[in-house]
Amino acid sequence: xxxxxxQRMLNANISLMVVKAPRVAASCLPGQFLxxxxxxxxxxxxxxxxxxxxxxxxxxxxxxxxxxxSEEMIHMKKGDAFLDVVGPLGNASELVTDIDAIKxxxxxxxxxxxxxxxxxxxxxxxxxxxxxxxxxxxAKTKDILIMEDEMRAAASNVYIATDDGxxxxxxxxxxLIEDLIAKGNRYDVCVAIGPLIMMKFVCLxxxxxxxxxxxxxNPIMVDGTGMCGACRxxxxxxxxxxxxxxxxxxxxxxxxxxxxxxQSLYKTEEGRALLKLREGDTHHGGCGMCGGEK
Amino acid sequence: MExxxxxxxxxxxxxxxxxNFEEVCLGYNEEEAVKEASRCLECKNPQCVSGCxxxxxxxxxxxxxKERDFAxxxxxxxxxxxxxxxxGRVCPQESQCEGKCIRGIKGEAVAIGKLERFVxxxxxxxxxxxxxxxxxxGIKVAVVGSGPAGLTCxxxxxxxxxxxxxxxxxxxxxxVLVYGIPEFRLPKEKIVKKEVEKLKALGVKIETDVIxxxxxTIDELMEKEGFSAVFIGxxxxxxxFMGIPGENAKGVFSANEYLTRxxxxxxxxxxxxxxxxxxxxxxxxxxxxxxxxxxxxxxxGAKTTIVYRRSEAELPARVxxxxxxxxxxxxxxxxxxxxxxxxxxxxxxxxxxxIRMELGEPDESGRRSPVEVKxxxxxxxxxxxxxxxxxxxxxxxxxSTPGLTINKRKCIVINEESAMTEKDGVFxxxxxxTGAATVILAMGAGKTAARGIxxxxxxxxx
Numbered sequence: 211x212x213x214x215x216x217q218r219m220l221n222a223n224i225s226l227m228v229v230k231a232p233r234v235a236a237s238c239l240p241g242q243f244l245x246x247x248x249x250x251x252x253x254x255x256x257x258x259x260x261x262x263x264x265x266x267x268x269x270x271x272x273x274x275x276x277x278x279x280s281e282e283m284i285h286m287k288k289g290d291a292f293l294d295v296v297g298p299l300g301n302a303s304e305l306v307t308d309i310d311a312i313k314x315x316x317x318x319x320x321x322x323x324x325x326x327x328x329x330x331x332x333x334x335x336x337x338x339x340x341x342x343x344x345x346x347x348x349a350k351t352k353d354i355l356i357m358e359d360e361m362r363a364a365a366s367n368v369y370i371a372t373d374d375g376x377x378x379x380x381x382x383x384x385x386l387i388e389d390l391i392a393k394g395n396r397y398d399v400c401v402a403i404g405p406l407i408m409m410k411f412v413c414l415x416x417x418x419x420x421x422x423x424x425x426x427x428n429p430i431m432v433d434g435t436g437m438c439g440a441c442r443x444x445x446x447x448x449x450x451x452x453x454x455x456x457x458x459x460x461x462x463x464x465x466x467x468x469x470x471x472x473q474s475l476y477k478t479e480e481g482r483a484l485l486k487l488r489e490g491d492t493h494h495g496g497c498g499m500c501g502g503e504k
Numbered sequence: 505m506e507x508x509x510x511x512x513x514x515x516x517x518x519x520x521x522x523x524n525f526e527e528v529c530l531g532y533n534e535e536e537a538v539k540e541a542s543r544c545l546e547c548k549n550p551q552c553v554s555g556c557x558x559x560x561x562x563x564x565x566x567x568x569x570k571e572r573d574f575a576x577x578x579x580x581x582x583x584x585x586x587x588x589x590x591x592g593r594v595c596p597q598e599s600q601c602e603g604k605c606i607r608g609i610k611g612e613a614v615a616i617g618k619l620e621r622f623v624x625x626x627x628x629x630x631x632x633x634x635x636x637x638x639x640x641x642g643i644k645v646a647v648v649g650s651g652p653a654g655l656t657c658x659x660x661x662x663x664x665x666x667x668x669x670x671x672x673x674x675x676x677x678x679x680v681l682v683y684g685i686p687e688f689r690l691p692k693e694k695i696v697k698k699e700v701e702k703l704k705a706l707g708v709k710i711e712t713d714v715i716x717x718x719x720x721t722i723d724e725l726m727e728k729e730g731f732s733a734v735f736i737g738x739x740x741x742x743x744x745f746m747g748i749p750g751e752n753a754k755g756v757f758s759a760n761e762y763l764t765r766x767x768x769x770x771x772x773x774x775x776x777x778x779x780x781x782x783x784x785x786x787x788x789x790x791x792x793x794x795x796x797x798x799x800x801x802x803x804x805g806a807k808t809t810i811v812y813r814r815s816e817a818e819l820p821a822r823v824x825x826x827x828x829x830x831x832x833x834x835x836x837x838x839x840x841x842x843x844x845x846x847x848x849x850x851x852x853x854x855x856x857x858x859i860r861m862e863l864g865e866p867d868e869s870g871r872r873s874p875v876e877v878k879x880x881x882x883x884x885x886x887x888x889x890x891x892x893x894x895x896x897x898x899x900x901x902x903x904s905t906p907g908l909t910i911n912k913r914k915c916i917v918i919n920e921e922s923a924m925t926e927k928d929g930v931f932x933x934x935x936x937x938t939g940a941a942t943v944i945l946a947m948g949a950g951k952t953a954a955r956g957i958x959x960x961x962x963x964x965x966x
Contacts, residue, residue, distance in 0.1 A: 438761035
């Protein structure tokens with residue numbers, strides 16, 4: 211069992227937890243992910259590692275409720291435990307593994323939604339090594355913005371973009387990228403982590419400026435160790451497996467449309483399971499699954 | 505003549521079993537086993553033994569069955585095999601022991617596999633365990649992977665007095681016996697779990713959720729955690745795809761994914777991992793894994809068709825699996841090869857385009873290679889395609905272990921006799937060395953490696 215030592219909600223739908231996982235904490239690096247399973251009947255859920263403490267033997271995770279399994283997980287509290295935590299999986303970020311190559315360069319991180327969490331350790335790691343890091347955090351509205359304070363402590367500049375203008379720049383992160391570049395900011399590498407649709411449009415934007423962009427993919431996975439092939443995606447028209455070849459790829463080569471299509475395979479089933487869980491005994495059909503409408 | 509045919513084994517009715525995940529074959533009872541055992545001629549020069557990859561003394565254990573000494577029969581098998589309940593169920597006996605049986609020349613071979621299974625199940629029911637004879641030597645050996653190779657290697661080493669820890673990447677021990685082979689062919693609670701528990705009772709430690717090469721490297725195990733030797737039995741790896749259009753469509757799965765969802769994650773029960781239950785499923789391939797995937801899709805409610813590019817004679821699957829699949833209503837579209845997976849406007853599979861094949865000249869594997877028949881394209885309507893084309897070895901260990909050599913097929917290179925890799929103290933066997941093969945060959949490799957490790961440690965301590 212892997213005990214939750216700390217837990218707090220970052221917003222209504224995202225839970226941050228610090229979990230005791232000695233083997234993972236001893237060997238993980240920014241950019242890698244792990245897989246958790248809540249209980250015997252639970253799914254294996256891949257999550258990007260958001261922070262780690264080698265001495266305390268802990269890793270930090272951020273979980274957003276998207277289906278029934280993740281909905282259950284965000285309600286786990288301090289003192290609860292995961293049945294399984296396995297990792298680290300995937301490759302460390304190339305920025306971290308090849309630090310000399312980026313000495314003196316300026317990095318732009320673009321974070322969206324729950325993707326803000328995995329940006330934090332990377333920004334912090336690079337900032338501590340004396341690399342100039344700017345961060346854009348995007349959110350639909352101010353209420354769901356996460357990790358702003360932590361990020362401000364770990365980056366040279368932090369810019370916020372909200373779709374509704376309730377906080378910071380009004381508009382999409384892509385508008386903000388264009389704005390920053392128009393104002394004379396120059397970046398050598400961009401790292402975008404967030405929803406697929408955000409990463410797709412960030413890549414389309416940075417392509418115009420010929421700005422190298424790394425994205426972190428989080429596709430459907432089962433084992434996460436290079437066995438099932440569920441996480442395959444096309445990169446430069448070649449089949450790649452996010453679990454062993456990624457999870458980070460050159461964003462300008464990723465087939466985002468294909469990835470978004472594959473991501474939606476179980477969407478209806480996940481939605482139904484979530485509905486069943488939230489409505490509980492008050493559920494009386496309409497999901498198409500339970501036969502309640504008969 | 506009665507002696508010419510074997511005692512028929514009881515099975516679940518095909519119509520009934522096509523809708524459940526209970527075991528298909530029900531096995532012999534004592535009377536049936538003794539009767540079948542009596543057909544064994546006890547040859548002076550038993551060919552069956554030479555056909556067995558782990559050289560079980562087959563006439564020896566069958567003789568004990570004749571004498572109704574079932575515990576004695578188990579002792580004979582245990583001298584050579586660590587997982588008889590598994591092998592009795594999944595070995596391709598027709599091309600191994602039974603294929604060499606003298607009875608098979610004029611009639612039916614002795615049902616060696618079914619007899620092995622009977623003895624093993626008897627032992628499980630009566631909690632017979634072969635004891636550890638050797639005193640503990642305190643020497644630590646790490647076994648990477650808890651599939652058939654790892655379990656066998658660990659079993660032999662613990663019985664020789666070693667301090668053995670198995671590291672398993674998944675959350676449950678058993679490897680392909682748990683994630684790959686379905687419940688209806690190899691029961692998990694009744695058989696696999698019990699075999700694993702037996703090893704634990706002997707003192708084998710099992711650490712799940714540890715990925716060697718990621719959580720901890722082999723060098724770290726040897727330098728920091730005090731392991732004197734390591735056996736790599738990490739199994740096969742990434743599934744192969746055909747490279748045809750439409751393969752990333754929604755509804756296309758590797759057999760590994762489909763089976764893992766169903767078997768390891770128990771999607772067929774009310775567990776949370778989703779699995780697609782198609783209306784019409786097409787499985788591409790002709791091996792045991794293809795049969796398992798097809799029969800799983802069928803049990804989950806799909807009308808299921810197997811598409812295989814060669815003819816029935818070349819099907820690599822066990823004869824019994826093909827026979828069972830046909831009985832259950834799986835359609836075999838042989839001499840057929842897919843050329844494209846067709847999708848609807850939302851990116852879901854709607855069909856598969858295939859071309860007819862005919863057999864040409866034999867290729868380097870000795871099998872006649874299939875050639876396309878021009879202009880014979882046709883479509884099969886389906887909403888799900890499962891690719892079962894084999895795997896290529898997992899790169900996690902080879903890429904994180906300096907000193908390990910891999911060949912051009914990315915398999916780990918070993919010394920055939922000792923099973924030692926080119927890295928001192930590190931041994932390997934099973935699919936990680938051979939590429940996708942069978943349970944019994946992996947067990948044989950685990951045995952060879954256990955011997956190699958014992959010799960290596962003895963030599964070092966002299």
